[in-house]
Amino acid sequence: MSSVKLKLPGSIFFASNLYSLFSGLAFTIIVTRSLTVNDFGLWNMISQYIAYTVIPLSSIASFWIVRYVARGFKQALSSGVFFAIILSFIGLPLYSAVALWAGILLLQPLYFIILATPQVVTYILLGTLSSIAMSISPEQIGISSMIFETSKVALAYILVRLLSRGLEGAIISVILAQLIQMAYLLTIFRKLISRQLIDRGLTRKWFKLSWLPLYELFSGIVGGLDVIIARIISMTDALVGVRSVACIAGSFPRYASSLTLSLYPRILGTTDNHAWSRDVEEMLRFISLIAIPITFGNIALMDIILGIFGKSYVHALAAATTIAIAQLIGLIGSITDPALRGSERIDVQDYVNSRDYLESTIFKLVTVNNLSAIVYVLAVATALMFWNNGDIYTAALYWNLASFTNIPFLAYKVKMMHKIGVKMKFPTSNIIKYLASSTLMLILVLTLKNTLKPYFPGKIIGLISQVLLLTILGALFYTALVLLTDSYAKKIYREAIRSLSFRTLVG
Numbered sequence: 001m002s003s004v005k006l007k008l009p010g011s012i013f014f015a016s017n018l019y020s021l022f023s024g025l026a027f028t029i030i031v032t033r034s035l036t037v038n039d040f041g042l043w044n045m046i047s048q049y050i051a052y053t054v055i056p057l058s059s060i061a062s063f064w065i066v067r068y069v070a071r072g073f074k075q076a077l078s079s080g081v082f083f084a085i086i087l088s089f090i091g092l093p094l095y096s097a098v099a100l101w102a103g104i105l106l107l108q109p110l111y112f113i114i115l116a117t118p119q120v121v122t123y124i125l126l127g128t129l130s131s132i133a134m135s136i137s138p139e140q141i142g143i144s145s146m147i148f149e150t151s152k153v154a155l156a157y158i159l160v161r162l163l164s165r166g167l168e169g170a171i172i173s174v175i176l177a178q179l180i181q182m183a184y185l186l187t188i189f190r191k192l193i194s195r196q197l198i199d200r201g202l203t204r205k206w207f208k209l210s211w212l213p214l215y216e217l218f219s220g221i222v223g224g225l226d227v228i229i230a231r232i233i234s235m236t237d238a239l240v241g242v243r244s245v246a247c248i249a250g251s252f253p254r255y256a257s258s259l260t261l262s263l264y265p266r267i268l269g270t271t272d273n274h275a276w277s278r279d280v281e282e283m284l285r286f287i288s289l290i291a292i293p294i295t296f297g298n299i300a301l302m303d304i305i306l307g308i309f310g311k312s313y314v315h316a317l318a319a320a321t322t323i324a325i326a327q328l329i330g331l332i333g334s335i336t337d338p339a340l341r342g343s344e345r346i347d348v349q350d351y352v353n354s355r356d357y358l359e360s361t362i363f364k365l366v367t368v369n370n371l372s373a374i375v376y377v378l379a380v381a382t383a384l385m386f387w388n389n390g391d392i393y394t395a396a397l398y399w400n401l402a403s404f405t406n407i408p409f410l411a412y413k414v415k416m417m418h419k420i421g422v423k424m425k426f427p428t429s430n431i432i433k434y435l436a437s438s439t440l441m442l443i444l445v446l447t448l449k450n451t452l453k454p455y456f457p458g459k460i461i462g463l464i465s466q467v468l469l470l471t472i473l474g475a476l477f478y479t480a481l482v483l484l485t486d487s488y489a490k491k492i493y494r495e496a497i498r499s500l501s502f503r504t505l506v507g
Contacts (some may be wrong), residue, residue, distance in 0.1 A: 267342030
């Protein structure tokens with residue numbers, strides 16, 4: 001059951017992410033078909049205002065709550081909610097200042113910006129409740145996410161489509177969906193939160209150490225500069241658009257990172273590095289079983305996926321394929337990072353100073369990620385400097401090739417794990433079997449794609465239907481192959497059947 005508990009929450013979260021992919025598409029279609037281009041642009045700007053206000057504050061709360069709740073610290077749950085409320089009161093005036101600036105300087109309508117104000121509170125509180133869920137019952141994150149996505153689409157259809165409330169309806173539908181998600185999580189964890197007292201000393205400590213989660217945001221800020229640099233060098237928005245679509249089309253392997261959801265709280269909850277090694281090796285084998293065929297399938301269907309966005313994007317095939325492979329390699333980080341974070345215990349030790357934190361594993365990990373982001377951006381700038389033939393598709397390929405600069409940093413993080421006693425043995429024999437099965441699946445999908453192409457119209461519905469059919473057939477073929485050749489796949493199959501049977505009996 002220990003193995004099942006390690007993989008089940010991530011599997012549910014993985015399923016919820018796939019569900020979010022389609023529900024998000026439905027929501028976008030509802031909104032874009034009902035809003036003007038200007039209103040849709042304003043809505044995206046409002047989302048950016050909220051993100052810049054909320055993400056730093058939410059990350060402070062989430063960072064510490066997960067670490068303390070997963071370790072069983074008394075009063076961490078109630079203190080975490082109290083801490084989130086304090087941060088919300090900080091976020092509200094910050095967002096109000098941004099709203100005033102946008103209204104005066106950018107001449108944007110204040111009504112819609114102010115209407116979105118409750119999202120400052122809901123985002124921070126949801127981040128806190130999700131952190132509590134990750135620490136205690138990680139599968140609730142996936143379940144609550146599906147509740148949010150379903151509510152969002154239903155509310156948008158009523159408010160935006162049926163009642164024609166436009167941008168107002170889109171904003172309100174998101175807020176109400178967040179409140180529904182919050183209500184669900186509060187119902188699940190209400191008793192645990194209400195029975196504990198608030199430890200103000202703990203919240204003061206979290207606030208005092210807020211520089212560490214804020215330092216962690218640096219890699220995201222730096223990594224986001226690639227778009228600005230590419231735009232300056234290329235002098236065209238077309239490159240940014242083509243590369244963005246290529247990244248979306250090749251992003252499917254990234255969804256497999258959600259499978260490692262429960263690894264972080266598991267490692268936080270024990271000091272046994274043998275248990276850490278066992279969980280890391282189990283997760284590496286499990287994610288290989290799932291991520292490798294996803295990558296091969298993504299590559300096989302890449303031209304159709306790009307065609308869904310428009311015929312002009314099909315030429316970005318090389319760039320999209322490159323990012324899919326880079327995403328697969330990058331999944332190593334979804335195992336190394338939780339392991340290194342969870343192994344660090346300096347935050348629960350007494351009599352530590354700032355220098356101790358600067359020498360800690362978690363600070364070194366964040367620094368490595370920040371350096372990786374800097375090297376990536378420099379690689380993007382260098383690659384595009386040598387691009388001078390005017391072909392934006394070649395430029396998009398060069399841009400995405402820069403993603404492979406993370407490989408030395410991933411290798412260094414594996415070395416860091418070995419230093420703290422966490423062994424990360426690659427399941428070579430399993431990976432060879434998954435690569436062989438995925439290759440055969442790739443050949444089958446490519447053959448069927450050419451055979452079935454005349455039966456599907458070239459419009460969006462036909463392309464989507466073709467992708468869905470080939471995905472199902474490829475998945476069934478791969479599953480059959482690994483069940484015939486791999487003992488670990490058989491073990492996962494038995495665990496899944498046993499878990500489903502148990503839940504059916506309990507239900």
